[in-house]
Amino acid sequence: xxxxxxxxxxxxxxxxxxxxxxxxxxxxxxxxxxxxxxxxxxxxxxxxxxxxxxxxxxxxxxxxxxxxxxxxxxxxxxxxxxxxxxxxxxxxxxxxxxxxxxxxxxxxxxxxxxxxxxxxxxxxxxxxxxxxxxxxxxxxxxxxxxxxxxxxxxxxxxxxxxxxxxxxxxxxxxxxxxxxxxxxxxxxxxxxxxxxxxxxxxxxxxxxxxxxxxxxxxxxxxxxxxxxxxxxxxxxxxxxxxxxxxxxxxxxxxxxxxxxxxxxxxxxxxxxxxxxxxxxxxxxxxxxxxxxxxxxxxxxxxxxxxxxxxxxxxxxxxxxxxxxxxxxxxxxxxxxxxxxxxxxxxxxxxxxxxxxxxxxxxxxxxxxxxxxxxxxxxxxxxxxxxxxxxxxxxxxxxxxxxxxxxxxxxxxxxxxxxxxxxxxxxxxxxxxxxxxxxxxxxxxxxxxxxxxxxxxx
Amino acid sequence: xxxxxxxxxxxxxxxxxxxxxxxxxxxxxxxxxxxxxxxxxxxxxxxxxxxxxxxxxxxxxxxxxxxxxxxxxxxxxxxxxxxxxxxxxxxxxxxxxxxxxxxxxxxxxxxxxxxxxxxxxxxxxxxxxxxxxxxxxxxxxxxxxxxxxxxxxxxxxxxxxxxxxxxxxxxxxxxxxxxxxxxxxxxxxxxxxxxxxxxxxxxxxxxxxxxxxxxxxxxxxxxxxxxxxxxxxxxxxxxxxxxxxxxxxxxxxxxxxxxxxxxxxxxxxxxxxxxxxxxxxxxxxxxxxxxxxxxxxxxxxxxxxxxxxxxxxxxxxxxxxxxxxxxxxxxxxxxxxxxxxxxxxxxxxxxxxxxxxxxxxxxxxxxxxxxxxxxxxxxxxxxxxxxxxxxxxxxxxxxxxxxxxxxxxxxxxxxxxxxxxxxxxxxxxxxxxxxxxxxxxxxxxxxxxxxxxxxxx
Numbered sequence: 001x002x003x004x005x006x007x008x009x010x011x012x013x014x015x016x017x018x019x020x021x022x023x024x025x026x027x028x029x030x031x032x033x034x035x036x037x038x039x040x041x042x043x044x045x046x047x048x049x050x051x052x053x054x055x056x057x058x059x060x061x062x063x064x065x066x067x068x069x070x071x072x073x074x075x076x077x078x079x080x081x082x083x084x085x086x087x088x089x090x091x092x093x094x095x096x097x098x099x100x101x102x103x104x105x106x107x108x109x110x111x112x113x114x115x116x117x118x119x120x121x122x123x124x125x126x127x128x129x130x131x132x133x134x135x136x137x138x139x140x141x142x143x144x145x146x147x148x149x150x151x152x153x154x155x156x157x158x159x160x161x162x163x164x165x166x167x168x169x170x171x172x173x174x175x176x177x178x179x180x181x182x183x184x185x186x187x188x189x190x191x192x193x194x195x196x197x198x199x200x201x202x203x204x205x206x207x208x209x210x211x212x213x214x215x216x217x218x219x220x221x222x223x224x225x226x227x228x229x230x231x232x233x234x235x236x237x238x239x240x241x242x243x244x245x246x247x248x249x250x251x252x253x254x255x256x257x258x259x260x261x262x263x264x265x266x267x268x269x270x271x272x273x274x275x276x277x278x279x280x281x282x283x284x285x286x287x288x289x290x291x292x293x294x295x296x297x298x299x300x301x302x303x304x305x306x307x308x309x310x311x312x313x314x315x316x317x318x319x320x321x322x323x324x325x326x327x328x329x330x331x332x333x334x335x336x337x338x339x340x341x342x343x344x345x346x347x348x349x350x351x352x353x354x355x356x357x358x359x360x361x362x363x364x365x366x367x368x369x370x371x372x373x374x375x376x377x378x379x380x381x382x383x384x385x386x387x388x389x390x391x392x393x394x395x396x397x398x399x400x401x402x403x404x405x406x407x408x409x410x411x412x413x414x415x416x417x418x419x420x421x422x423x424x425x426x427x428x429x430x431x432x433x434x435x436x437x438x439x440x441x442x443x444x445x446x447x448x449x450x451x452x453x454x455x456x457x
Numbered sequence: 458x459x460x461x462x463x464x465x466x467x468x469x470x471x472x473x474x475x476x477x478x479x480x481x482x483x484x485x486x487x488x489x490x491x492x493x494x495x496x497x498x499x500x501x502x503x504x505x506x507x508x509x510x511x512x513x514x515x516x517x518x519x520x521x522x523x524x525x526x527x528x529x530x531x532x533x534x535x536x537x538x539x540x541x542x543x544x545x546x547x548x549x550x551x552x553x554x555x556x557x558x559x560x561x562x563x564x565x566x567x568x569x570x571x572x573x574x575x576x577x578x579x580x581x582x583x584x585x586x587x588x589x590x591x592x593x594x595x596x597x598x599x600x601x602x603x604x605x606x607x608x609x610x611x612x613x614x615x616x617x618x619x620x621x622x623x624x625x626x627x628x629x630x631x632x633x634x635x636x637x638x639x640x641x642x643x644x645x646x647x648x649x650x651x652x653x654x655x656x657x658x659x660x661x662x663x664x665x666x667x668x669x670x671x672x673x674x675x676x677x678x679x680x681x682x683x684x685x686x687x688x689x690x691x692x693x694x695x696x697x698x699x700x701x702x703x704x705x706x707x708x709x710x711x712x713x714x715x716x717x718x719x720x721x722x723x724x725x726x727x728x729x730x731x732x733x734x735x736x737x738x739x740x741x742x743x744x745x746x747x748x749x750x751x752x753x754x755x756x757x758x759x760x761x762x763x764x765x766x767x768x769x770x771x772x773x774x775x776x777x778x779x780x781x782x783x784x785x786x787x788x789x790x791x792x793x794x795x796x797x798x799x800x801x802x803x804x805x806x807x808x809x810x811x812x813x814x815x816x817x818x819x820x821x822x823x824x825x826x827x828x829x830x831x832x833x834x835x836x837x838x839x840x841x842x843x844x845x846x847x848x849x850x851x852x853x854x855x856x857x858x859x860x861x862x863x864x865x866x867x868x869x870x871x872x873x874x875x876x877x878x879x880x881x882x883x884x885x886x887x888x889x890x891x892x893x894x895x896x897x898x899x900x901x902x903x904x905x906x907x908x909x910x911x912x913x914x
Contacts, residue, residue, distance in 0.1 A: 037670065041689045167656055175693070176652050194651045195633050199624055213494065231718070232498045234711045236632070236693055253710050254691040260714065261688070264721035265804065271728055272800030272888060273793055280801040285822060289829040292797050296863075299793045300834055303786025304841060310782045317778040324774050324781035325767045328897050329760025331785050335792070336730055336756045336890050340749050343729030344737040347722065365742060372746040377757055384761060431729060433793050440785050 011045050019046065023054050032061055040069035047074075056085050068097040072106070078282070080109045088114055092121035099174070100127060101147035101255070104134035126172075134249075142226050143219035145259070146240040146249030149173045152180040153206055155189060160202040162192070177237040180247055181210045188239055188247045190214050216241045219248060226251060227259045267346070270426055271339075273299070273433035295433045302437035306444050313448045316455065322391065323451055326398045330447045333377065333402060334409040334439035341366065341413025342430040349417065349427055359418075366414045367407070374406035397454050401447040408446065409439045468502050476503065480511050489518055497526035504531075513542050525554040529563070535739070537566045545574035552588065553581040556631070558604035558712070560584065561591035583629075591706075599683050600676035602716070603697040603706030606630045609637040610663055612646060617659040619649070634694040637704055638667045645696055645704045647671050673698045676705060683708060684716045724803070727883055728796075730756070730890035752890045759894035763901050770905045773912070779848065780908055783855045787904045790834065790859060791866040791896035798823065798870025799887040806874065806884055816875075823871045824864070831863035854911050858904040865903065866896045 015034075022031050035043060035058075043062070047055040047070065059067045071094055074082060083091055083106070091110075095103040095118065107115050115135075122128040130148035137143030151169050153162045162179060178191040190212040200209055216239045217226050230238055230253065240249040269277065273295030278288055310317070310327075317323055378399040385395035413435055417427035472491075479488050492500060492515075500519070504512040504527065516524045528551055531539060540548055540563070548567075552560040552575065564572050572592075579585040587605035594600030606629050610619045619636060635648040647669040657666055673696045674683050687695055687710060697706040726734065730752030735745050767774070767784075774780055835856040842852035870892055874884035 039672075039690060163655060166652070170652060170656055194655065195623070195627065198620060198651065198655060199627055215496075231711075231714055233496060236710060253693060253714070254688075257688055257710070257714060257717065260717055260721070264717070264724070267721070267725065268728070268800055268804065268888075271725070272796045274797055274800065278801070280805045280819070280822070285825045285829065288801075288822075288826045289833075292794075292826070293830055293833060295797075296790065296793055296830060296834060297837065299789050300786060300838060300859075303783070303789050304838070306785040307782035310785075311779070314778050317781050318775060321771050321774040321778070321781075322768070324778075324784065325764035325771075326760070327781065327784045328763040328767075328788050328901060329757060331788065332756050332760050332792075332893060332897055333753065335789075335893065336753055337749075339729045339890075340731055340752075343725055343731065344735070344745075347725065348737045362737075365737070365745075368742045369745045369749070372742065373750055373753060376746075376750060377753060380754065381757060381761070431725075433796075436789060436792065440789055444785060 011042060016046065016049055020050070020054065023050075023057050028061055031058070035062070040066065040073055043070045044073045052082065052085060055082065064093050065097040068094040072098055072102045075279075075282075076109065079106070083110070088117035089121045092118045092123070095131065096122055096124040096127055098127075099147045099149055100130035100134055101145065101249075103127065103131040104144075105139070107131055107135050108139065137219065140223045141219065142217045142221040142223070142240050142251060143249070145223055145226060145251045145255050146219075147252070148249050150180060150239070150247075150250040151176060152182050152186075152247060153192070155181055155183060155207050155210070157206050158202065159197060159200045159204045159206070159209075162197060162206060163202075175237075175252065177252070180214075180239055180250075181206060182247050186246045188214065188216055188241050188245055191239075214239065216245075216247075217251070218243065223259045224263060227256045227263070230256050231260075266426065267428040270428040271343075271431045299433045299437050302440055306441055309441070309444055310448065313452065316448070316452060320391075320394065320451075320455065322394055323397075323448075326394075326401075327444070327447070329381070329398070330401055330405055330443040331440045334405045334443035335436040337370075337373070337406050337409040338413035338435040338439040339431050341410045342417045342427070342435055345414055345417040346427050346431060349421055363411070363414065366410050370407045370410035373410075374403040377406060378403040393454055394451075397447075397451045400454075401443075401450045404446045404450070405439075405443045408442055412438060412442065468499060473503065473506055477507070477511065480507075480514050485518055488515070492519070497523065497530055500527045501530045509539065509542060512539065521550050522554040525551040529555055529559045532736075532739075533566065536563070540567070545571055546578045549575045549578035549580070553579055553584055555584075556604045556606055557584060557587035557591055558602065558706075560588045561601075562596070564588055564592050565596065594676065597680045598676065599674045599678040599680070599697050599708060600706070602680055602683065602708045602712050603676075604709070605706050607637060607696070607704075607707040608633060609639050609643075609704060610649070612638055612640060612664050612667070614663050615659065616654060616657045616661045616663070616666075619654060619663060620659075632694075632709065634709070637671075637696055637707075638663060639704050643703045645671065645673055645698050645702055648696075671696065673702075673704075674708070675700065680716045681720060684713045684720070687713050688717075723883065724885040727885040728800075728888045756890050756894050759897055763898055766898070766901055767905065770909065773905070773909060777848075777851065777908075777912065779851055780854075780905075783851075783858075784901070784904070786838070786855070787858055787862055787900040788897045791862045791900035792893040794827070794830070794863050794866040795870035795892040795896040796888050798867045799874045799884070799892055802871055802874040803884050803888060806878055820868070820871065823867050827864045827867035831860040834863060835860040850911055851908075854904075854908045857911075858900075858907045861903045861907070862896075862900045865899055866892075869895060869899065 019031065019034070043058070047058060050058070059070065062070065071079065071083070095106060098106070107118060110118065119128060119132060133148065149172050151166055151173055153165055166176065166179070176194050178193055179197065180188060181190045181192060183189055190210045191214050192206060192210045196209055215229065215233055215235065217229060219240055219242055226238065236253045238251050239247055240251060242248050274291050275294045276287070276291035278291040280288065381402055382395055382399040385398060386392065413430070416435060417430035420430055421427040476488065476491070500515070504515060507515070516527065519527065528536065528540070552563060564575060567575065576585060576589060590605065608623055608626050608630055610622055623633065623636070633651050635650055636654065637645060638647045638649060640646055647667045648671050649663060649667045653666055672686065672690055672692065674686060676697055676699055683695065686692070693710045695708050696704055697708060699705050731748050732751045733744070733748035735748040737745065838859055839852055839856040842855060843849065870887070873892060874887035877887055878884040
C-alpha cells in the first residue's frame with residue numbers, strides 16, 4: 001500500500017528483519033532511534049508482523065504515552081489478547097495517558113476483576129474519575145462514544161481567562177475544536193471557536209463573542225443517529241448533554257468515522273450472511289467456519305423445504321421433465337429481484353427524511369417498477385423459449401411464473417426490511433440469505449402452481 | 458426522525474402548511490424571521506417538501522451566503538436540475554460565497570457554456586482563480602476533493618505575524634484546524650496547531666514551535682486512499698501537495714466522511730446488482746427499472762443457460778424425477794457460500810496491510826474452512842434425506858454434490874474479487890448477482906455430473 005511511502009518512516013521487509021535481529025541482540029537504543037519518526041499507526045503495522053514476545057518488547061521500549069497510543073489502535077479482540085501479557089499496574093499506566101473514551105473502551109473489554117485492579121492502580125485521579133464515569137454507558141450510545149476531555153468556560157469570563165483555562169487544560173485536551181460555554185450549574189449555553197478567540201481582544205467577554213446556536217446530542221442517542229447528526233451539520237465535534245442539558249462530554253469526528261465504517265462492515269456481513277465480526281486474515285479457521293455455518297444451514301433448510309415442496313409435483317415432472325429445466329431461472333430471478341428491492345429500501349431508510357413516507361404510495365411505485373421489469377423479463381424469456389423450440393405451454397408457464405415472481409419478490413423485498421426496521425432489527429438483514437431463501441420457496445410455489453394449472457394435469 | 462427535535466428550529470407539517478400559505482401571501486419578512494434559527498441542512502429539508510417555484514422563492518429570500526450554503530447541500534442530480542432555474546449571474550453570486558471545492562463541484566456539473574458564463578460573472582477574483590484551478594482535477598482524486606482555502610505562513614514569521622495573517626484570511630477559511638508552514642517556494646515544511654499558537658508568545662518565531670512531521674497526500678491520490686490515510690492517522694484535515702511537494706490545497710474530514718459513505722453505498726449497489734446510483738424515494742419509475750434490469754437480464758441469461766444444461770439430462774430426470782427436487786438446494790447453497798467468501802475477501806482488501814498476502818497460504822485457509830462447512834452441510838443433508846426415506850443413491854448424490862459445490866464456490870468466491878481488484882474493478886462486484894449466477898451454473902454442472910456418474914445411467 002502506498003499509504004506509508006510518503007511518510008518518513010517506512011515499513012519494509014528489510015526493516016522487519018533488521019528489527020527482529022535487533023530485538024534478539026536486545027539493542028534497545030538503536031530500536032528506539034529507528035522508531036523516532038514513526039506514527040503510532042505505523043508502529044502498530046510493525047507489531048502486527050511480530051510475535052507477542054517481540055511486540056511486548058517494543059511496547060516496553062517506547063515511552064508510556066506513545067505505547068498507550070499504539071495500544072489504543074490495536075483491533076478489539078487482539079487488543080484484549082495482547083493486554084493479557086501486562087499487569088494491572090502496567091495497563092493502568094497506559095490508561096493514565098489515554099483520552100477517557102479510549103481508556104473506558106479498553107476497561108470495558110477487560111475481565112471485571114482486572115478492570116477493578118487497573119482502576120485502583122491509576123495515578124491520574126481526574127482520568128480515573130473520568131473513565132469510571134464513562135464505563136457505565138452502553139458502547140453504542142452517545143454516552144459510550146464521548147470523551148470527558150473538553151474545554152468549558154463560563155459566560156462571564158474574559159478571553160484572557162479563557163486562554164488561561166486552555167493553557168491549564170492543554171495537556172489533557174489534544175484537539176480543541178470548540179470551547180463550550182456553560183452556566184454555573186454546567187448547563188450548556190453555546191460555544192466559541194478557537195479562531196474567534198484568537199481574533200478577539202484579551203479583555204473581551206465571552207458573553208459578547210459566543211455562539212448560542214449549538215447542536216448537542218443526549219447521552220442516550222444511538223451512535224448511528226449521532227453519526228447522522230454530525231454528517232448533516234458537518235460537525236467535527238459535538239457536545240453531549242444529560243437529560244438536564246448539563247454538559248457531560250464530547251464526541252469527536254474520528255470516532256464517528258469509525259462508527260460509519262463499522263456500520264458499513266456490519267451491513268456487508270448481514271448482506272452476505274456472516275453472523276460474526278470475523279476477518280479472514282487474522283481469525284482462526286474455526287471462527288470463520290462458525291461465522292458462516294448458521295446462514296448456510298438456514299439456506300439449506302430452505303432448500304430441503306423446497307425439495308419437499310417440489311416432491312408434491314413428482315408426477316408432473318415425470319410427465320414433463322422439461323419443467324425441471326427452469327427451476328434455477330425462477331429461483332435466481334426471485335432472489336435477485338428481492339435483494340435489489342430490499343437494498344433500495346435499506347438505502348432510503350439510511351437517508352430517511354423527517355417525514356414519514358406514504359407507505360401505499362411507495363408500494364405503488366415498487367409495483368410499477370416490478371411490472372415494467374417483470375414484463376421485460378417475461379417477454380425476453382418467452383421469445384427465447386419459443387425461438388429455441390421449447391414447447392409452447394411450458395414457455396407460457398415460465399413467462400407467467402417469472403412475471404409473478406418478479407412482482408411477489410419485489411413486494412417481499414420491500415416489506416421485509418420495513419418490518420425489521422420497525423422492530424429495531426438492522427434492515428440490511430433482509431438483503432442477505434434470508435430474502436434469497438424466502439424467495440426461492442416463493443418462486444417454486446408460484447412456478448409449480450402455474451404449471452399445474454396450465455397443464456391441467 | 459429525532460435529528461431535528463433537539464434543535465431550536467423544528468420542521469413540522471404545520472410549519473410547512475403555514476409556509477406554503479405565507480409564500481402565497483408573499484409574506485417575505487415573516488418567512489425570513491421563521492427561518493432565523495434554521496441551519497442550511499434544515500432549510501434544505503423544508504425545500505425538499507416544496508415545489509421548485511416555492512423553493513426558488515425561499516432561496517431568493519435568504520441572504521446570498523446562506524442561500525449558497527443551502528444549495529451546496531442539495532443532492533447532486535437535484536442540484537443540477539434546481540440550478541437550471543437560475544441565471545449564470547445568480548449562480549456566480551452563490552459560488553462567490555462557497556468554499557472553492559464546493560464551488561468547483563457545482564461548476565463541474567453545469568453544461569460547459571453555463572460554466573464559462575458563471576465564471577465570467579464571478580466577482581470574487583480570488584475565488585474565481587481558485588475554482589478555475591480546481592475544475593481541472595478528477596473528481597475522485599485528492600485534487601478533486603481539496604479546497605484552496607487554507608492558512609499558510611512562512612517559517613521565519615513570528616506568532617504575531619501569523620495571527621495577523623489568520624485575521625486577514627479569517628473570512629475565507631471557515632475552519633482552520635492547522636496552519637501550514639511553507640518555504641519561500643511554497644514547499645510544505647510542517648504545521649502549527651491553533652492551540653499551539655494560542656499558547657505561544659507573540660514574539661515567538663514559527664520556526665521554534667512548528668511541527669515538521671506532517672502527513673500530506675499528492676494531488677493524484679485516489680479518494681479511497683486519502684480516506685484510508687486520514688482514518689489511519691486520525692486527521693481532521695490533510696494538506697495536498699503537487700509532485701514538487703508544493704502546497705496546493707487541503708482536504709477536510711467532512712469531505713472524507715462523504716467519501717466513506719459513498720463508498721459504502723456503491724458497495725451496497727454492487728452487491729445487490731443495481732447498476733446506477735438511484736434512490737427509491739426521489740428517482741423516477743423509469744430510472745429505477747433501468748438501474749435494475751441489466752443484472753436481472755444477466756441473471757436470467759444464466760438461468761436460460763442452466764436450463765439448456767439441465768436439458769442434456771432430460772432422460773435422467775424422467776427416470777429419477779426426484780433429482781429435480783434438490784436443484785434449488787444446490788444452487789442456493791452455492792450462491793450463499795460464494796457471497797460469503799467474496800465478501801470476506803472484499804473486507805480484507807479494504808483493510809489491507811502493507812505486506813502482500815501470501816496467496817497460497819490464503820487459499821489453503823479458505824479451503825480448510827470450506828471443507829469444515831462442506832462436511833457439516835453434507836452430513837446434515839445426508840442424515841435428513843436418509844431419515845425421511847429418500848432413496849440412498851440420490852441422498853449420496855446430493856451430499857457429494859453439495860460438498861463439491863461448497864468447495865468450488867468458496868474458491869470462486871475468493872479468487873473472483875482478487876482478480877477484479879487486480880484489474881482495478883471494485884471487487885464488491887463479485888459479491889453481487891455475478892457470483893450467484895456463476896455459482897448456479899457451477900452447482901448444476903456438479904450436481905448432474907455426480908448424479909450421472911453414481912446412477913450409472
